[in-house]
Amino acid sequence: MKAITWHGKHDMRCEHVPDPRIEHARDCIIRVTSCAICGSDLHLYNGVIPDMHTGDVVGHETMGEVVDVGPECRNLKVGDRVVIPFTISCGECFFCQNGWYSACERSNPDAEKASKLWGHSPAGLFGYSHLLGGYAGGQAEYLRVPYADVGALKVPAGMPDEQALFLSDIFPTGYMAADFCGIRGGETIAVWGCGPVGQFAIRSALLMGAGRVLAIDTIPERLEMARAAGAETLDFGKVDVYDAIQQRTHGRGADACIDCVGTEPYTMSGLDAVVDRVKVATYLGTDRPHVLREAIQCCRNFGTVSIVGVYGGYLDKIPFGSAINRGLTFRMAQTPVQAYMTKLLKLIEDGRIDPSFVITHRARLEDAPGLYETFNAKQDNCIKVVLTP
Ligand SMILES: NC(=O)c1ccc[n+]([C@@H]2O[C@H](COP(=O)([O-])OP(=O)(O)OC[C@H]3O[C@@H](n4cnc5c(N)ncnc54)[C@H](O)[C@@H]3O)[C@@H](O)[C@H]2O)c1
Numbered sequence: 188m189k190a191i192t193w194h195g196k197h198d199m200r201c202e203h204v205p206d207p208r209i210e211h212a213r214d215c216i217i218r219v220t221s222c223a224i225c226g227s228d229l230h231l232y233n234g235v236i237p238d239m240h241t242g243d244v245v246g247h248e249t250m251g252e253v254v255d256v257g258p259e260c261r262n263l264k265v266g267d268r269v270v271i272p273f274t275i276s277c278g279e280c281f282f283c284q285n286g287w288y289s290a291c292e293r294s295n296p297d298a299e300k301a302s303k304l305w306g307h308s309p310a311g312l313f314g315y316s317h318l319l320g321g322y323a324g325g326q327a328e329y330l331r332v333p334y335a336d337v338g339a340l341k342v343p344a345g346m347p348d349e350q351a352l353f354l355s356d357i358f359p360t361g362y363m364a365a366d367f368c369g370i371r372g373g374e375t376i377a378v379w380g381c382g383p384v385g386q387f388a389i390r391s392a393l394l395m396g397a398g399r400v401l402a403i404d405t406i407p408e409r410l411e412m413a414r415a416a417g418a419e420t421l422d423f424g425k426v427d428v429y430d431a432i433q434q435r436t437h438g439r440g441a442d443a444c445i446d447c448v449g450t451e452p453y454t455m456s457g458l459d460a461v462v463d464r465v466k467v468a469t470y471l472g473t474d475r476p477h478v479l480r481e482a483i484q485c486c487r488n489f490g491t492v493s494i495v496g497v498y499g500g501y502l503d504k505i506p507f508g509s510a511i512n513r514g515l516t517f518r519m520a521q522t523p524v525q526a527y528m529t530k531l532l533k534l535i536e537d538g539r540i541d542p543s544f545v546i547t548h549r550a551r552l553e554d555a556p557g558l559y560e561t562f563n564a565k566q567d568n569c570i571k572v573v574l575t576p
Pocket residue numbers: 225226227228229230356357360379380381382383384385403404405406409423447448449450451452453456477478494495496497520521522
């Protein structure tokens with residue numbers, strides 16, 4: 188089959204690889220009908236995620252049609268249309284039973300390696316390194332779905348792929364980011380990053396009753412999309428973000444601050460971001476947490492900092508004194524997608540949100556390498572790419 192494979196920094200290729208097969212009784216195989224490139228894939232593309240191997244198949248936002256099912260996968264049959272969460276979860280372990288699917292203790296065969304780095308291992312993920320299971324990803328013609336009985340959600344007949352596809356990742360992720368803020372009604376929520384994840388965080392916060400969303404980025408078309416949702420926007424290239432948030436919140440700060448940027452902010456985001464860049468380039472640091480620092484400083488006393496932008500290692504110069512002395516709450520996670528999917532599917536069915544709003548580019552699977560470049564460089568007004576094998 189054809190699949191998108193990783194070959195090092197800025198080198199994604201469309202290649203022929205062996206077709207996947209059922210390896211376990213709870214697996215299914217899907218023929219991919221749509222898949223997407225995620226901001227998390229850019230961390231692979233930019234070479235900041237460790238333990239990728241040459242030829243690894245990438246992609247973790249995928250849906251398609253079941254073409255083969257293992258004997259223990261009783262709720263699926265050939266022909267079902269399904270969307271696949273990016274987290275691989277058994278549904279039975281302590282963590283899955285608690286709804287913490289992204290911490291499944293059975294799905295990461297590389298758990299020992301991950302534990303050395305992080306103390307404990309999270310779940311395995313599709314197409315996301317040999318620290319997280321080395322699973323082949325879904326930017327491909329076919330995908331093997333482990334634990335498919337809990338890892339594949341049936342899509343209602345008549346719902347187009349473009350409405351269902353983002354249940355795999357960015358819609359639950361943006362929704363969870365807003366959920367972490369404990370919105371009761373009327374709050375001011377600041378969102379850093381108006382990429383696809385930020386766009387879903389903005390819309391989710393407003394759906395939950397936030398009074399005001401302040402959306403921060405510098406890319407005009409992304410700020411425009413945030414305004415279309417009802418957010419007020421701040422261009423960090425033009426205004427001082429801290430001052431602008433202070434002005435809009437009677438000098439208190441935002442009730443909650445959401446980081447939808449993670450470890451790869453622009454180097455020109457601030458002086459500290461330049462220093463981080465130098466430190467990472469010279470192996471003196473692992474991450475570039477400019478946005479996290481800013482989010483902490485901009486959060487009101489006893490407010491919440493919600494983090495869904497991805498970080499990898501040991502973060503330097505975090506203003507922890509600010510957080511402890513002012514009573515901040517931190518919430519963060521790789522999204523336990525299975526815990527959110529059914530609820531969010533209902534929001535789509537009820538017409539409360541149409542996730543396809545975020546798509547700007549539609550292309551064939553073989554066009555992915557060029558589109559990685561376009562999406563990474565934020566060229567051609569690119570916000571979200573959907574690929575059809
Ligand atoms: N926690 C999870 O489960 C999960 C799931 C999906 C994605 N993610 C992560 O979420 C993050 C965003 O993903 P995305 O798909 O939206 O990616 P993206 O790269 O399209 O979006 C990032 C946005 O941040 C903006 N940005 C850069 N520097 C900034 C700054 N200083 N202040 C404000 N904005 C700034 C960029 O212009 C861009 O629009 C990534 O780190 C991704 O890995 C996490």
